[in-house]
Amino acid sequence: MKVQLENITLAYGDAVAIKDLSVDIADGESLVLLGKSGCGKTSTMRCVAGLETPLSGRITIGDTVVFDSERRVDVPPNKRNVGMVFQSYAVWPHRTIFHNVAFSLRQQKLPKAEIRERVRDVLDLVGLTEFADRGASLLSGGQMQRVALARSLVMRPSVLLLDEPLSNLDARLRDRLRVELREIQQRLSLTCVYVTHDQSEALALADRIALMQNGRIVQIDRPEKIYDAPFSASIADFLGVSNIFPCTRVASRENLSVLGLTGHDVEVLSRSLPTGPEGAAEGSGAADPADPATPRVCIRPEDIRLLTEPLPEGGNNWLGKVEVVSFQGSYVRYRVGLKGGPELDALVPRHGSALLPVGTPVWATAEPTAVQVLPAEVPA
Ligand SMILES: Nc1ncnc2c1ncn2[C@@H]1O[C@H](COP(=O)(O)OP(=O)(O)OP(=O)(O)O)[C@@H](O)[C@H]1O
Ligand SMILES: [Mg+2]
Numbered sequence: 001m002k003v004q005l006e007n008i009t010l011a012y013g014d015a016v017a018i019k020d021l022s023v024d025i026a027d028g029e030s031l032v033l034l035g036k037s038g039c040g041k042t043s044t045m046r047c048v049a050g051l052e053t054p055l056s057g058r059i060t061i062g063d064t065v066v067f068d069s070e071r072r073v074d075v076p077p078n079k080r081n082v083g084m085v086f087q088s089y090a091v092w093p094h095r096t097i098f099h100n101v102a103f104s105l106r107q108q109k110l111p112k113a114e115i116r117e118r119v120r121d122v123l124d125l126v127g128l129t130e131f132a133d134r135g136a137s138l139l140s141g142g143q144m145q146r147v148a149l150a151r152s153l154v155m156r157p158s159v160l161l162l163d164e165p166l167s168n169l170d171a172r173l174r175d176r177l178r179v180e181l182r183e184i185q186q187r188l189s190l191t192c193v194y195v196t197h198d199q200s201e202a203l204a205l206a207d208r209i210a211l212m213q214n215g216r217i218v219q220i221d222r223p224e225k226i227y228d229a230p231f232s233a234s235i236a237d238f239l240g241v242s243n244i245f246p247c248t249r250v251a252s253r254e255n256l257s258v259l260g261l262t263g264h265d266v267e268v269l270s271r272s273l274p275t276g277p278e279g280a281a282e283g284s285g286a287a288d289p290a291d292p293a294t295p296r297v298c299i300r301p302e303d304i305r306l307l308t309e310p311l312p313e314g315g316n317n318w319l320g321k322v323e324v325v326s327f328q329g330s331y332v333r334y335r336v337g338l339k340g341g342p343e344l345d346a347l348v349p350r351h352g353s354a355l356l357p358v359g360t361p362v363w364a365t366a367e368p369t370a371v372q373v374l375p376a377e378v379p380a
C-alpha cells in the first residue's frame with residue numbers, strides 16, 4: 001500500500017528531530033532512509049508506526065489518513081497494520097519458533113488451521129521450515145532475525161518498517177540476508193521503509209534512497225542516480241567517495257576549467273561546475289576547507305588509474321608514491337601520496353597482475369569527465 005508523509009515535524013521537547021518532511025512511497029516500493037546517526041531515521045519510522053506524535057503534518061497509509069494534526073486524527077499503532085522489525089530481535093527464547101511466529105495470530109483468535117497454514121507459509125518464505133519446532137534460544141543471530149521478520153510478515157502488514165535489522169549480524173550473513181530480504185520484498189510486492197546507515201546495504205535494497213540530514217530529506221532518487229550525481233560532497237562522502245578536496249577555480253579555457261587543490265591542478269568539464277553563489281570561486285587563493293561555500297572536487301576511487309610509466313605533467317596526471325596497499329580480492333585499494341600533501345584513494349581492478357609495493361612512484365590520472373565539483377552541503 002502506498003504511504004504518504006506530508007509536512008511532518010516532530011520534536012522531543014525543544015529538540016526538533018524531523019523538520020517539515022514530505023515523502024510519497026509507492027505501493028510495493030522499497031524506500032531506504034539513509035543518513036548519519038541522529039539524522040532522524042528512526043523517528044521518521046516511529047511516526048509512520050504511530051509510536052510518536054508529530055507536532056504537525058499528515059500521514060496516509062493506502063487511502064486511510066492515520067495521522068492528521070489539523071483534524072486531530074491519530075490512529076493507534078495496533079490499528080495501522082504496520083509491521084516493524086528492529087535491530088534487536090525481540091524473540092522469546094523459551095518458545096518454539098512456530099510459537100513465536102504464531103503468537104499475534106493466536107491473539108487475533110484465528111482458527112487453528114489457518115494459523116498453522118500462515119505460519120508455515122511464512123517460515124517457508126524466510127527459510128526456517130525445518131526449525132519450526134526448535135526453541136528460539138538455539139538459533140543463530142541470522143536465524144533469529146529471520147524469526148523476527150517472519151513474525152512481522154505473518155500479520156500481512158500493509159507496510160513493513162525495518163530499522164537496521166541486520167546491523168547485529170556479521171558481514172557475510174548480512175550480505176546474504178540483504179539479498180534474501182530484497183527477494184522477499186519483491187516477491188510479495190511489499191511496501192517497505194528500511195533504515196540503515198550502511199551505504200552498500202542501502203544501494204542493494206532500495207528502489208529509492210532518501211538521504212537524510214538534520215531531520216530533512218536532502219536528496220531522494222534511485223540508488224544509481226544518487227550514486228552518479230550526489231547533490232553535495234557530504235552525500236558523495238556518505239556513498240563512499242573518498243577523494244574529496246576543497247578547491248578554487250584557477251582558470252577556464254574552452255570547455256575545461258582548472259581547479260586548484262593544495263599544490264595541484266585538476267581539470268574538469270566547465271559545465272559540471274556548480275553555478276550561483278556557491279559555485280567554484282574564481283581566484284588563486286588557498287581554498288578554505290572549513291568554509292561551506294568552498295566547493296569540493298570529488299573523484300571516485302574507481303575512476304583513478306595508476307601507471308608506473310611517466311605521464312606528461314598537468315592534464316589530471318599527478319605524480320605520487322604508493323603509501324598503503326590493501327588487497328580486496330578482485331580489486332586492490334591503493335592510497336597514493338601526491339607531492340605536497342593530498343592523498344588519493346584508487347580502487348584498481350587486479351586482473352591477476354602483481355601488486356604495486358609500498359613506496360612505488362606512480363602516476364595517478366583521472367578523466368576530466370570523472371571529476372565532479374559539488375557544494376560541500378546541500379543548501380538548506
Ligand atoms: N526519545 C527521545 N527523546 C529525546 N530525543 C530523542 C529521542 N529519540 C531521538 N531523539 C533525538 O532525535 C534526533 C533523531 O534521532 P533518531 O533516533 O531518529 O536518529 P537516527 O537517524 O535513527 O539515528 P541512529 O542512526 O543513531 O539510529 C536525535 O538528535 C536524537 O538525539
Ligand atoms: Mg535509529
